[in-house]
Amino acid sequence: MQADFLLRAARGVQKLSPYVPGKPVDELKRELGLSDVIKLASNENPLGCSALVQQTIQRELGEIARYPDGNGFILRQALARHYDVDMRCVTLGNGSNDVLEIIARAFLDPADEAVYSQHAFAVYPLVVQAIGATGITVPAKNYGHDLPALAAALTERSKIVFLANPNNPTGTWFGRDDFERFMQAVPAQVLVVLDEAYIEYVSDEVAEGMLDGMALLQKYPNLIVTRTFSKAYGLASLRVGYAVSSPLIADVLNRVRQPFNVNSFAMAAATAALSDQDFVRRSRESNAAGMQQLQQGLQAMGLGWIPSAGNFITVFLARESMPVYQALLREGVIVRPVANYGLPQHLRVSMGLPVENARFLDVLHKVMSA
Ligand SMILES: *Cc1c(COP(=O)(O)O)cnc(C)c1O
Numbered sequence: 619m620q621a622d623f624l625l626r627a628a629r630g631v632q633k634l635s636p637y638v639p640g641k642p643v644d645e646l647k648r649e650l651g652l653s654d655v656i657k658l659a660s661n662e663n664p665l666g667c668s669a670l671v672q673q674t675i676q677r678e679l680g681e682i683a684r685y686p687d688g689n690g691f692i693l694r695q696a697l698a699r700h701y702d703v704d705m706r707c708v709t710l711g712n713g714s715n716d717v718l719e720i721i722a723r724a725f726l727d728p729a730d731e732a733v734y735s736q737h738a739f740a741v742y743p744l745v746v747q748a749i750g751a752t753g754i755t756v757p758a759k760n761y762g763h764d765l766p767a768l769a770a771a772l773t774e775r776s777k778i779v780f781l782a783n784p785n786n787p788t789g790t791w792f793g794r795d796d797f798e799r800f801m802q803a804v805p806a807q808v809l810v811v812l813d814e815a816y817i818e819y820v821s822d823e824v825a826e827g828m829l830d831g832m833a834l835l836q837k838y839p840n841l842i843v844t845r846t847f848s849k850a851y852g853l854a855s856l857r858v859g860y861a862v863s864s865p866l867i868a869d870v871l872n873r874v875r876q877p878f879n880v881n882s883f884a885m886a887a888a889t890a891a892l893s894d895q896d897f898v899r900r901s902r903e904s905n906a907a908g909m910q911q912l913q914q915g916l917q918a919m920g921l922g923w924i925p926s927a928g929n930f931i932t933v934f935l936a937r938e939s940m941p942v943y944q945a946l947l948r949e950g951v952i953v954r955p956v957a958n959y960g961l962p963q964h965l966r967v968s969m970g971l972p973v974e975n976a977r978f979l980d981v982l983h984k985v986m987s988a
Contacts, residue, residue, distance in 0.1 A: 714859025789926020
């Protein structure tokens with residue numbers, strides 16, 4: 619008889635439920651025999667990525683047989699210049715998911731606690747629980763982070779606070795003043811991980827008073843800012859993210875990081891993408907227009923949503939959302955159910971191209987009035 623290997627798994631791992639990604643387009647095509655499918659489920663960039671990226675990857679093809687630069691010199695140097703920080707402050711990851719996991723593995727023992735908000739990004743509890751450490755979930759306020767409550771939840775056992783700004787899946791955000799008050803309430807030895815995966819999408823409307831974590835790294839040596847090339851830079855498939863922190867913290871992270879965690883194509887593409895800030899600006903503008911389009915459409919349907927600073931919007935359906943999600947799939951439209959985030963009556967929709975947004979609105983209208 620086969621042993622029960624789930625019971626043999628590490629204690630923290632036994633209780634994990636795996637991350638549920640957005641449904642891939644090809645999977646839905648296979649399952650329902652559809653040919654015309656759109657995916658607005660993973661906050662991907664509908665504009666694709668910078669034109670520089672393709673050429674860069676072509677050039678890199680000859681080097682497939684070689685290991686990538688395990689120090690990531692060129693990309694780290696480019697990021698250091700971009701943010702005007704020392705190169706030793708930058709840690710690269712295979713997506714920022716990898717960076718988040720490296721942080722948890724580098725700092726958490728099973729006896730430790732990490733704190734995060736209700737409705738925050740699902741990867742925080744995953745990386746904390748996998749180690750067997752204790753995750754403390756602090757109730758959200760208006761779907762967003764309740765910073766005073768997060769600070770108040772810290773105990774002597776707390777080593778890390780994870781914050782997402784803007785947050786996924788709610789799109790909520792907090793400003794610099796609230797964050798600074800929070801940092802002043804947090805003991806200096808507690809690490810604060812500020813996940814800014816969507817920061818490049820923050821529009822001018824929101825930007826006033828918005829927090830830029832990079833500007834506060836000098837002031838708070840316990841701050842780690844994480845960012846990614848997956849969202850506004852449009853490199854989700856390549857998996858590149860990074861942390862910027864004090865060199866001391868980066869040195870600890872580097873002890874856990876796998877030597878070749880980011881591949882050469884990803885690093886070369888990210889370096890090229892970073893140099894094309896015009897593409898990022900166009901992405902931000904296109905996103906702002908899509909946000910307008912979706913909000914107008916939702917309003918016309920009498921539906922509410924959570925105000926979002928990201929490239930997605932979480933819609934309140936005032937009914938169980940899973941059947942609506944399923945009905946949208948049958949129409950070839952993939953969005954993201956968020957019941958696993960404690961939001962069983964919401965759906966998260968990523969901004970698409972104008973035609974995709976229009977198709978989503980049409981199909982949602984049809985499904986909701988059926
Ligand atoms: C998408 C996302 C990330 C980025 O993930 P990658 O691993 O870099 O693709 C990180 N944090 C949040 C909150 C996200 O939504």
